Amino acid sequence: MNKIKNIVFDLGGVIMNLNVPKTIEKFERLGITNIVNSTGHHYTDSVFYDFEIGVVSEDEFVNKLLGMSNSNVTYKNVKEAWNAMILNMPKERIELLISLKKNYRLFLLSNTNSIHQEKFEREFIINNGYNFKDLFNKVYYSHQVGIRKPEEKIFRFVLKSSKIEAKETLFIDDSFENIEVAQKAGIQTYHINSKNTLNSLFNT
Template sequence: MGKIKNIVFDLGGVIMNLNVPKTIEEFERLGITNIINRTGHHYTDSVFYDFEIGKVSEFEFIEKLRKMSSLQPSSEEIQNAWNAMILNMPQERIECLINLKEKYNIYLLSNTNSIHQKKFLNEVNKENNFSFNNLFIKAYYSHELGIRKPDEKVFRFVLKDSNLNAEETLFIDDSIDNIRVAEKAGIKGCYFINGNLERNLEKYSICINH
């Protein structure tokens, strides 16, 4: 395997802990139901994906969700329910990123939206007294790019935009679909499965603390 110089991280489920069922539960309390398909892995309405690529505004997103409910929830209630899935960023993961920066070029590639982005950036920046985005050479967010994983275009965009050699680049994500598409673009994929960054990276001869 060629030497890895660049590491591209997913955010939710890798650096930041998520609990999507919590948001589903909160939406149900607001009368917004059946938003997840039978497999539990995909939203039934395209507005969720459109919001992730900036195709609809926050106002349009919230109004669409309000129309899904018979209870007429407020904008604040909808936003709070939507943000309920966001948990925390364990300090040890942030420390891992800080240590990795000394030896590797690290990047972020996240499927997210403006409401979630504001919440997690405000919280992590306040808690750690620094800018989360500054942990990375560049942070790529789907709603700012207009493309989301697992579209192969987003991986090729990152490679070109940051002038990265795919063979020297490792992508770590908790979605096997995203990993498979990244590998089609020539990037090495690391399927994140146990919540421990160091353990996941060891098999690629990447040592975080030494």
């Protein structure tokens, strides 16, 4: 960490807890089935990825899912099911970010969408009394940037946009695929898993 000046965090699985199966289960109750492949790691319909890079709007996304659902399902039902995967941001992780910001420039790079963003940012204000974005020097959401991980160009975009050097930057993510691509861009990396936690990295 001696040469690191910048830390880029992923959101889900790193700062915020997620439970994707919870959304899948709720969708199935609405008649929306087979939305992920056999491995459970990829969506079967491109609308999920298009929504994540802002190619389709919230209305287009929800209406597409309504067309896949039971006849009595509402717009609100779909949004609630989609948001079911969003869990909490543990207090100790927030406190860690506040502490790290004293010595590093912090950035967020997240594959997310407008519905999820609205939910976790609103809940963060309710729980903490200030804006989630205030924890970082700059925030990059895929649906606003128009690029998503693991595309290498999103990492190069962050470096250029924030005017930071790859060799002085640490990227933290729970997806090994994203980690590998960040390394190709010359960025230092740390893969979050059951053994490698934020606590173990920063000795907290």
